[in-house]
Amino acid sequence: xxxxxxxxxxxxxxxxxxxxxxxxxxxxxxxxxxxxxxxxxxxxxxxxxxxxxxxxxxxxxxxxxxxxxxxxxxxxxxxxxxxxxxxxxxxxxxxxxxxxxxxxxxxxxxxxxxxxxxxxxxxxxxxxxxxxxxxxxxxxxxx
Numbered sequence: 001x002x003x004x005x006x007x008x009x010x011x012x013x014x015x016x017x018x019x020x021x022x023x024x025x026x027x028x029x030x031x032x033x034x035x036x037x038x039x040x041x042x043x044x045x046x047x048x049x050x051x052x053x054x055x056x057x058x059x060x061x062x063x064x065x066x067x068x069x070x071x072x073x074x075x076x077x078x079x080x081x082x083x084x085x086x087x088x089x090x091x092x093x094x095x096x097x098x099x100x101x102x103x104x105x106x107x108x109x110x111x112x113x114x115x116x117x118x119x120x121x122x123x124x125x126x127x128x129x130x131x132x133x134x135x136x137x138x139x140x141x142x143x
C-alpha cells in the first residue's frame with residue numbers, strides 16, 4: 001500500500017513529460033521555441049511527443065492556465081533542442097473539488113432548530129500535448 005501511495009505522489013508531481021521519437025539536440029532557450037497550430041510548410045525533424053499541464057501553478061483563469069501549458073511545452077522542447085512545437089491538443093481535465101459547509105443549531109424550551117448550508121466547486125487544470133520539432137533555419141518548403 002505504501003508503494004502505491006509513493007507512486008501516486010511521484011506521478012502527481014510530474015508536470016511535463018516527453019517520449020523520444022527522434023534525436024535530441026543541444027538545449028536552447030525556451031524563447032527560441034515557436035508554437036505551430038499546424039505543421040510548418042518547411043521540412044522539419046520530429047524529436048519528441050510532449051505532454052504537460054497547468055498543475056502546481058498559481059494560474060486561476062482559463063487564459064493563465066493556457067499560458068502556463070504553452071510555457072511548459074516550450075520549456076520541455078527547449079531542453080531537447082527543439083525550436084518548434086506543433087500543438088496537438090489543449091483541454092481541461094478535472095483536478096479535484098472544494099467543498100464548504102456551515103451549520104448552526106439552537107434549542108429553546110424543548111424545541112430544536114437547525115440550519116445548514118453547503119456548496120462545492122469542481123477545480124480544473126489545462127493540459128496540452130504537442131510534437132517537439134526541429135526546423136532547419138532557411139529550410140526549403142516540403143516537396
